[in-house]
Amino acid sequence: MSLPAKRPSRAVISIVKPSIDCGQYFIKRVIGEKVDVYAAVFADGHDVVAAEILYKHESDTQWSNARLNLSVNDDWYGSFVVEKQRFYHYKVRAWVDYALNWQSGLIKKALDGQYVQVELNDGLPLLEETLKLIPKSIDSASYDFLKSTVEYIKASDYLKSLEACTSKELKTILEKYPTRKNSVESPEYKIWVDRPKAGFSAWYEFFPRSASPEKGRHGTFKDCEALLPRIADLGFDVLYFPPIHPIGEINRKGKNNSVTSKPGEPGSPWAIGSRFGGHDAIHPELGTLEDYKNLLAKAKEYGIEIAMDLAFQCAPDHPYVKEHPEWFVIKSDGSIQYAENPPKKYQDIYPFNFECDDWQGLWNELLRVVKYWVEQGVTIFRVDNPHTKPFKFWQWLISEIHKTHSDIIFLSEAFTRPKIMHELAKLGFTQSYTYFCWRNTKAELTEYLTELTTTDQREFFRPNFWPNTPDINPWSLQGGNESLFMIRLFLAATLSSNYGIYGPVYEYGIHEPYPGKEEYLNSEKYEIYHWDWTRETRLTVLIRLINQIRKTYKSFQTTYNLTFCPVNDDHLLAYYKGDIETGEHFLMVVNLDHLNSRQGMVRPPFEKMGIPVGTHLLMQDYITGNTWTWYSEYNYVALHPNVPFHLFKISKA
């Protein structure tokens, strides 16, 4: 290590956050969101140190800067807001601030009664340097103040120069116009900024083949069109269909996932590809490409985007199998390897071999498929089991799509180990399914939400909470208890700004499990259902109400303004959403015990609201319409399973 060529900075930036895996991955935001930056900054000795954030949009040529403020023990905090989609860059800059340091020492000596003529003179070159930085035409006040300060010193006017040099005004000027001499910069970090829907969305899932109003007829995209007003009225803005491609006929699965199907059984939509085409085709019984595009357009009118399922796997009769057998694993007997998780076999599915010799051909073809659908107007993809395809594949595919279409949202359907789910999120997935289905108790929910909203995960892993999916009929809902259905819906929709339901099944309380499994009996995955879409349940009404509240109040449009509140019952969960900036304050109290009434004393987070403890609060319950006044720090709540939650809008009484 030879002596550096340039005089090294004395300032050190030892930590910058957020920074995911040493800056290897970008963090994520949506337009208008804040980036809170932390930095550990210090220098040797006792000199005054200054630091700032530098940030810019990829289209900017110049950096903007934002203050970093010293808290304690060399911890600095600051923030900035991202206003445009696509990449931002940020870094931290720090320096020993010679001018501020000189002023700080001068003030201490002056207060000590020392004669400081020499010190005043010492400051002259520092002040003259600062003077050069002030744009006289824009900030004449600062310029004039500093100019006369310099003149007082030059004139050896002790009293006037002492007064000016120790003034607050000078401090403000020196802070505003730092010379940044010998500054040091941190590495650069990146932010990917999405459109707002990436951070706030309500998903409704149904099988388009079950959309027909006539029992026994296969549903079509036209039938789906007719349901759009209903979905819009319920307040959903994403409509997600299982795959709409031709369904394989070879080894087609029957009712309840049986290995063979009877003639006429429709098969699983995830077994993609048949003589009617593959991933870029449409299942003939649903309609034509034109029908699908009409549906996309019609949905748009209702403020609804239709999410496409991206399931990169093939039925044995998928055209790829004949055209590109080299894209699959060929066994020693010449057959193509079907999917398996030994000893289990899935003969209706051929997985791609992403490592095959022609991997580049395969990857490019799959990218072509995604681009094709983007060109048809698809804006959201729900990606099926991304964790069974190489991570590098997704990183490449998503970044390729985002190059030209930064609006596209990818939801990762990976229900697997934490690090794998996180890796997918880091690589570019916009939103992710979560463990919400298996977090039921107060302790579980508190721990999980704390992890999601307060650790590094908040920077890259955007949760999307689903109380059920066609694959998951969770233990907790298998009893069919209506309170539990309401509780789980309420939790999903108020804890997470992104949430979704496998809709009709949830609304109508379908709950019978395949014995011993977290799956539905007679799952819609293998058969066509018929729904009476005109029917409304208490769940339907609740969903409409909650979605309305979510749309009206900003507090529910982010997942990251959550604070849990003390309440002295292990079955009562209380949480606050809101902040001083928006001025919105909501308190939710949920009775997690679906069998018994529960009572307790709740403490609203006065500190978060910026309201003194004990201020009288008006509590308007937007669920029941009742209003209470709370007079104390701890306040009584009682919840019966019949309406097992409060959603309070808080205002000063």
Next chain:
Amino acid sequence: MSLPAKRPSRAVISIVKPSIDCGQYFIKRVIGEKVDVYAAVFADGHDVVAAEILYKHESDTQWSNARLNLSVNDDWYGSFVVEKQRFYHYKVRAWVDYALNWQSGLIKKALDGQYVQVELNDGLPLLEETLKLIPKSIDSASYDFLKSTVEYIKASDYLKSLEACTSKELKTILEKYPTRKNSVESPEYKIWVDRPKAGFSAWYEFFPRSASPEKGRHGTFKDCEALLPRIADLGFDVLYFPPIHPIGEINRKGKNNSVTSKPGEPGSPWAIGSRFGGHDAIHPELGTLEDYKNLLAKAKEYGIEIAMDLAFQCAPDHPYVKEHPEWFVIKSDGSIQYAENPPKKYQDIYPFNFECDDWQGLWNELLRVVKYWVEQGVTIFRVDNPHTKPFKFWQWLISEIHKTHSDIIFLSEAFTRPKIMHELAKLGFTQSYTYFCWRNTKAELTEYLTELTTTDQREFFRPNFWPNTPDINPWSLQGGNESLFMIRLFLAATLSSNYGIYGPVYEYGIHEPYPGKEEYLNSEKYEIYHWDWTRETRLTVLIRLINQIRKTYKSFQTTYNLTFCPVNDDHLLAYYKGDIETGEHFLMVVNLDHLNSRQGMVRPPFEKMGIPVGTHLLMQDYITGNTWTWYSEYNYVALHPNVPFHLFKISKA
């Protein structure tokens, strides 16, 4: 992001530990220490993944490898031992193990009763690849086994090939000879390996000028020589002197740091430089360079190294001030800036201006000084206030010295904010002073030691515990209570493998403070003391005993084998040192209440010792010589302030 040119690995290494600030800094070890490596490793899908550590000494041309074993949730653990001084490199390598994956699937299918002839054939190319990797001459058993396995498959001998392919033997062979196809590697990290003394040392500090046996005479190096047998007998292996250079005569400080000194007052040794020379000279009253070198040599015979104080600052009459005024801050009136911490002034000290225009000249001169003393035989430097000099300076200086002299130990005397102390340690300081002086209660000690021994700090920050120094007469010892002196010594010497005392002051219980400060009244920093070195106190006896125990048992030669043990009294601190590997087990119990007897029930850490709970234990107290048998999980202890600790050697009864 265009398609990568090479087929990307499906394996992902997302975390490697230890890695300090993204690998920006090296970790530290001493010869013979273990490096425990953690990695987060996974791949897409369900395939079997394998991973290993690669490591090598800077002089090695080839990497060695060490196993990484999967624990749970993609967490992998492994370790290796460093055996030579200077830099090591390490990294992690991971891959999808196609052969192991094939065998694992085969076994599951076979156990399920499936006919697996095709699967056996599928394995043939994998096994043939492995066969090529086995050195037949060295490992003929593996080679022969695999060779015949291949032949069974080729001969379609179903039963024999099935037996061989599903065997444990084959698994062991596949693990031992992985093809590592499509592997991925983490970034490289570095370790600096020191000689053993960096990790285990006992320091004794005294002022050589107070070494004279005759009261009123200035002590000399020759007087110090006479004290070596005593220091060695007490069990210390580092003798540290405050600066031995000529002491400034201009603005010399008097008794109790008074601004002016009376004629004959010796001044502070930290005000370096006078007409007799500067940092490369010796204070004439101590002796000559020859005397100093003789002392170093003599000390070596006693197993003692003499640490030099590196205080990079100048008295006003230091030769540099005349020869190189450009190395200091020149004020606007032409005077040289003395040290200050406004409004406080230190007119006897001129700090260097490490940012002066001739900073390279200054830095090179200071490096020359250190090199000069290294050439005279100095092997250990205690660096005075390194945090008031630029971090980059130390990084450069230490690495320059270590290039040619990796034996040199630097102790950082920075009592300041945590991040600054850590930064200095990261930049290369071998050992660091700590907050030990201000950690007195059970909670404080437990928290601090947990931080030092279980967080990232253990990788780079080697604590050196000092109960007192010439600068610190801690509040806790100002009462002069003998029990507290014993307790603090015992804690320092048994909690930290590196410890030291400002010797005679501690042995003889000097404790009177300068009023209102954590400093000594009539501090030896400003005057010459006379000691009756023949005198021994209870402290002297305790020190000798503890140092003897530390030298005898490996358990006390590392700081990182510490476990706190439950004991139900807030003034009793119980901790274990030892491990299964050495087979040594020590339990310390300390009564932190120096005024009252305390009793409680202690639980030895049976799990750490690898001994079933409830095993009868023989507890030999090496302090009192008493022996007890403990029959239970929790065992009774009672400690009186008179002998306020146990040091138990544990063995099975």
